Each structure stands twice: as C-alpha cells, then as structure tokens.
Amino acid sequence: MPNKKGSSLIKNEDQYEALIEKGASKQKAARIANSPDSGKKGGSSEKYERWTKEDLYEKAKQVGIDGRSNISKKELIDALRNN
Incomplete structure (x- = not known):
C-alpha cells in the first residue's frame, strides 16, 4: 500500500x-x-545477547543495517536496538 x-x-x-x-x-x-x-x-524471541553473531547478522541484513559485516556482536545488538 x-x-x-x-x-x-x-x-x-x-x-x-x-x-x-x-x-x-x-x-x-x-x-x-x-x-x-x-x-x-512480539515477545517470544530470546534476548539478542543469547543470539549467535551469525543470527544477529542475518537479522541486521533483513532490516537493512549498513556496515553489518564489519561490526562486533555488541555493535550488531546496539544497531538492531537503536536503528
């Protein structure tokens, strides 16, 4: 729409x-x-801290976070929560 x-x-x-x-x-x-x-x-997903870096990367890819391949697990979590 x-x-x-x-x-x-x-x-x-x-x-x-x-x-x-x-x-x-x-x-x-x-x-x-x-x-x-x-x-x-929502509400049924585990906290990001329990996700693997690979799973976080895939979620970041899905939502369109730029630079995801060059950042740490902690930075991926921050990007997913704040972007």
Missing part, C-alpha cells in the same frame, strides 16, 4: 504512522513497517 506521499511503498501503513507518532525516524519506521513479520505481536 503506498504511503500518503505516494513516493514509496510501506507494507504496514498503520504501524509506520504509529512509529512516527511515537518519535521514530522515518527510516526506522519504514524499516520496521516493511519487515517480513510486520504487524505480528
């Missing part, structure tokens, strides 16, 4: 708008709203 400006596609427009209203950047809101599991209820 196109966003209100029509310039790009947002998979979950309601989630995107809610994230913007909560103060997320447009980039972060779009990345979350366009993820494959967009709109699904």
Whole structure:
C-alpha cells in the first residue's frame, strides 16, 4: 500500500504512522513497517545477547543495517536496538 506521499511503498501503513507518532525516524519506521513479520505481536524471541553473531547478522541484513559485516556482536545488538 503506498504511503500518503505516494513516493514509496510501506507494507504496514498503520504501524509506520504509529512509529512516527511515537518519535521514530522515518527510516526506522519504514524499516520496521516493511519487515517480513510486520504487524505480528512480539515477545517470544530470546534476548539478542543469547543470539549467535551469525543470527544477529542475518537479522541486521533483513532490516537493512549498513556496515553489518564489519561490526562486533555488541555493535550488531546496539544497531538492531537503536536503528
């Protein structure tokens, strides 16, 4: 479904708008709203600290974090939580 400006596609427009209203950047809101599991209820995943670096890398790849191949496990966790 196109966003209100029509310039790009947002998979979950309601989630995107809610994230913007909560103060997320447009980039972060779009990345979350366009993820494959967009709109699904969370809470069943283990904490990132328990994930392997390879799993963190794949998640970072999925959400579009740049420079992921050159950063440590801790930096991947920080990037996933804060981007």
